[in-house]
Amino acid sequence: MEEPNLKYIKELSEGDIIFENKLISVLKKELPIEYEEFLKNFKEQNFIKTADNVHKLKHKISILGLAKGYEEASIFENDLRERKEIKGYESFVKNIEILIDFLSAPLNKIL
Amino acid sequence: MNCIIVDDDSAARLIVAKLCSKASQLNVLDEFSNAIEAIKYLNENDIDVIFLDIHMPTFSGFDFIKTLKNPPKIILTTSDKNFALEAFEYPSVVDYLVKPIEQARFEKAVNKLSSFSVQQEKSSSSEGDAITELYVNVDRRLVKINFSDINIVEAKGDYIRIKTDDKSHIVHSTLKKIEDKLPDDMFLKVHRSYVINLSKIIDIEDNSVLIKQDIIPVSRSNRSELMKRLNLL
Numbered sequence: 001m002e003e004p005n006l007k008y009i010k011e012l013s014e015g016d017i018i019f020e021n022k023l024i025s026v027l028k029k030e031l032p033i034e035y036e037e038f039l040k041n042f043k044e045q046n047f048i049k050t051a052d053n054v055h056k057l058k059h060k061i062s063i064l065g066l067a068k069g070y071e072e073a074s075i076f077e078n079d080l081r082e083r084k085e086i087k088g089y090e091s092f093v094k095n096i097e098i099l100i101d102f103l104s105a106p107l108n109k110i111l
Numbered sequence: 112m113n114c115i116i117v118d119d120d121s122a123a124r125l126i127v128a129k130l131c132s133k134a135s136q137l138n139v140l141d142e143f144s145n146a147i148e149a150i151k152y153l154n155e156n157d158i159d160v161i162f163l164d165i166h167m168p169t170f171s172g173f174d175f176i177k178t179l180k181n182p183p184k185i186i187l188t189t190s191d192k193n194f195a196l197e198a199f200e201y202p203s204v205v206d207y208l209v210k211p212i213e214q215a216r217f218e219k220a221v222n223k224l225s226s227f228s229v230q231q232e233k234s235s236s237s238e239g240d241a242i243t244e245l246y247v248n249v250d251r252r253l254v255k256i257n258f259s260d261i262n263i264v265e266a267k268g269d270y271i272r273i274k275t276d277d278k279s280h281i282v283h284s285t286l287k288k289i290e291d292k293l294p295d296d297m298f299l300k301v302h303r304s305y306v307i308n309l310s311k312i313i314d315i316e317d318n319s320v321l322i323k324q325d326i327i328p329v330s331r332s333n334r335s336e337l338m339k340r341l342n343l344l
Binding site for chain 2: 008011012013019022027074
C-alpha cells in the first residue's frame with residue numbers, strides 16, 4: 001500500500017513554509033468535505049456528480065504522492081462517467097481514508 | 112505579463128499561483144473559482160494570460176474560451192489527459208498542463224508564451240470572423256444569444272435590455288460595451304439609448320424606425336449614418 005508523502009509539495013515550496021502551511025491547511029479542510037459529498041452522491045447513484053467529486057479528489061491524491069492511487073482514481077472516474085462496471089470504489093475509498101488520517105495530525109507534525 | 116487563474120479547486124489555484132511567483136515575467140492579478148466571475152473581470156481588465164482549468168462545474172474551460180471575443184493567451188490546466196487534442200483546436204491555447212503540474216513543465220509552458228504572441232497576431236482576424244454569438248450573464252447563468260436573433264439593445268440606467276423575437280434579457284452592462292462586442296456590419300447605434308439590428312428594420316419614418324412592434328427613436332446625429340447603410344432604390 002502506498003504511503004502519502006510531501007515530495008511534490010516540498011519541491012514546489014523550495015522551503016517556503018507559509019506556502020506549505022497554506023496548502024496543507026486547504027487539503028485538511030477540503031478533503032473531508034469533498035469525501036462526504038462523494039459518499040452521498042455515490043449512495044444516491046448520481047454517477048456524474050460522483051465522477052466530478054472523484055475528479056477533484058484525485059488531484060489531492062496526486063498532490064500527496066499516491067501515484068498509483070491517482071491512476072486508479074482516473075480509471076474509476078472514467079468508469080463512473082461511462083456507467084461501466086465500477087470496480088474502483090473500494091480502493092478509492094481506502095486511499096482517501098489514508099489521506100484523511102495522514103492530514104488529521106497537527107500541521108507541525110505533518111510538515 | 113499580467114495573468115489570472117481560473118480554477119474551482121483552491122488547492123490548484125494555490126499551486127499555480129506559487130508556480131507563477133517563480134516566473135519573473137508573470138504577474139498574477141487575480142484568481143477566480145468560477146468562469147462567470149472571470150468573464151466579468153475580463154470585460155473590464157486587460158489580461159495577457161489565463162491559467163484555465165478545463166473541468167469546472169456548470170461551465171467548462173472550453174465553454175469559457177468560446178465566450179471570449181479576443182481571448183488572451185491561455186494555458187489550460189487539467190487532471191485529465193484526454194482533452195489535449197480538443198484543447199489545441201482553440202487558437203489562443205498555448206499549452207496544456209496536466210495536474211499535478213511539475214515546475215519544469217510549467218517553465219516550458221511559460222517559455223512558449225513569448226513566441227506564441229506572433230502566431231496569435233497573424234491569425235487574429237480569422238478568429239474574430241468566426242464569432243456569431245454573445246454570452247450574457249443573466250441570474251448567474253451565461254445565456255447564449257446569436258447576433259442574428261437580436262432585434263434591439265436598449266440602455267436602461269446601469270443595465271441594458273437585449274430584445275429578440277421571443278425574449279427580453281436584462282443584463283448589467285452598458286450600451287458601449289455591447290456595441291463593442293456586436294459586429295459593425297450588422298448593428299448600428301441610432302440613438303444614445305438604442306443599438307439596432309439593421310436587418311430587422313421593417314420601416315423608417317423621419318425620426319424613428321420600426322422593429323417588430325417597437326418604435327425606436329433615431330437621433331439627428333445618427334440619421335445620416337443610418338441612411339448610408341440602407342440599400343436605397
